[in-house]
Amino acid sequence: MTQPVSPPRGATDKAPPAGPRPAWSTVVFRADVRTLSLLGVLAALVVIGGITKPDEFLDTRNLQLVLTQASVIGVVTVGMTFVITSGGIDLSVGAIVALASVWATTVATQEYGFGGILFTAVLVGVGCGLVNGLLIAYGGMVPFIATLAMLASARGLALQITDGKTQIVTVDGILDLGERDAYVFGVPPLVLVFAAVTVIGWLVLNRTTFGRRTVAVGGNAEAARLAGIDVRRQRLYLYLLSGLCCGIAAFLLIILSGSGQNTNGNLYELDAIAAAIIGGTLLSGGRGTITGSVLGVLIFTTITNIFALNNLQSDVQQIAKGAIIVAAVLVQRRTASTT
Template sequence: MSDTPTQAPHQHAAATPGPPPASESERVEAEAGTPVDRRGGAMALLRSSAGHNLGLIVALGLLCAVGVATAGDRFADVSNMMTILRLAAVIGVVSIGMTFVITGGGIDLSVGAIVALSSVWATTLATQTMANEQHWLLMVFAAVAVGAGCGLVNGVLISYGRVVPFIATLAMLASARGLAEIISDRRTQIANVPAFRDAMSTEPLGIPLLVWIFVVVAASGWVLLNRTTFGRRTLAVGGNPEAARLAGIDVKRHTVMLYVLVGVCCGIAAIMLVSRTTTGSSTHGTLYELDAIAAVVIGGTLLSGGRGTIVGTVFGVLIFTTLSNVFTLNNLSISAQSLAKGLIIVVAVLLQQRLAKRSTAT
């Protein structure tokens, strides 16, 4: 039996055989009686990841041009560029983890508090004593383990406790920050492990180790999202959880893994922050959740889930860090920086919505 719809006898008689269509898309359009529309190439390019990344590159270039025009050599100096990269590295690692969570249809408001708790735990007297006696990597292990544990709690509450991600992570934000204050007694803890400071202050090939860590995390995140089954499942869960469940994906377990992943990223970021400031503090990571979400949205990841881009997130982090640097060099207030960031976020979301409507319309 043929798979093609049945037609009336007179329609078969009137049909005349013609040359086969050149492609599947042209065949479908020929059957529908619509000509191939070749005028939407520019819009299709704009909707693609390559077109979006090109727009981010242009935006970053314009920011750099503004920085050179307003701050001159102070902005273009190599040391200032390294400062931008160091600042971008810490929030960039957090943003990579946030990209996975948002792509999977979730949200995490607790990343800043988890960074603070991880930094405090890694710099407690007990942890540093063990690190001095054994190996400085114990500090790294402590921070990553605390971050992963917080992420596990978030994931279990959301997946199996059926708590809304916004509420679950908001509760973790308050709890983690409060626990960090209790452990540290609201005092700044000094990282006094010489081997740790020496190792984290190295500059392979003249580039700070923090930047290399960000590069490795970003590259690993890109491979994980774009070249593995885990990444494909993340896109499926974020796009349509019910369809993903019917396809055989354990949506609950996968959601837990996503929150553990962002927790691990927070632990890594905490160690990077401790190495940069030589301190662990309950005030670390303040507003990191907003900066990370902003970078992810600017990068092109949909807040509704189902589409994510690591490359876009990296550019989003660089754009916001460069913007802050330009404002600082020109002695502009933090309030002005916040206003500019807010406007950029709104414009990015509006563009996402507009492009999404056009793509569904076509």
């Protein structure tokens, strides 16, 4: 009679333990947690604004103002997110916005009407991005130095063009876009442009070969080169993209203010970098999120609005922003050390 075979020592009838969570699912999980956290912070700010100044903060006109103000720096931040994801940096975005806005509002340019102003703003932005890209990708310059030089040059040229004066826009087509009659179902045109740029940026970064190459270059440029990616050309394209976003932002700023000034875009580079960082984009490159960057922009814009409504000093506002940036970087370092 056949004896029953006993199971091997240590064997049980339980199901085998599940394997480790795939890397991609870990990234998605963390991204979801980060997005929910940012949404929670934004919701808390809305509650604070509603409690401190309920009539003013929750007014439809004020909420439209917050979104409108977020649109200009938001477009710049989308371009900045791509650059930082690739492991680069662009300190010249604010100066490029200023140069594009004053160049597009000169008397000679305004003679060509709406199309002339839009074309000039975009062309100047792309031109500056081209110079940055060539210096960094093919000239071998460090992004910090190259874009710092562009910052100084663009600011100086903007001051030379305006001679320190404000250039008033007289083109009706531009001025009309800033009026409430131009709103689409209560949404300002600037917000619609910002939304379109955000959607396009998200699709490009997450659903195209260009986006995957950007992440690869930021993660390990040498490995990307060995994999067949033209790293120098990719970096050139990224700074062109950043310049394009600056040109669009300059045009939006012209609509918003009805003028061009050499002081436009002041500290935009810091706000854009900060918004991208707190949104989850790694400053060292290799990971970027358009959704997080947009939420970061909305958080900073809401903080500014709440401080203004409560007549709080701007220095306290800057301290609050600095604390948020430090906290975001510490969280990033902690996350990176656990991977």
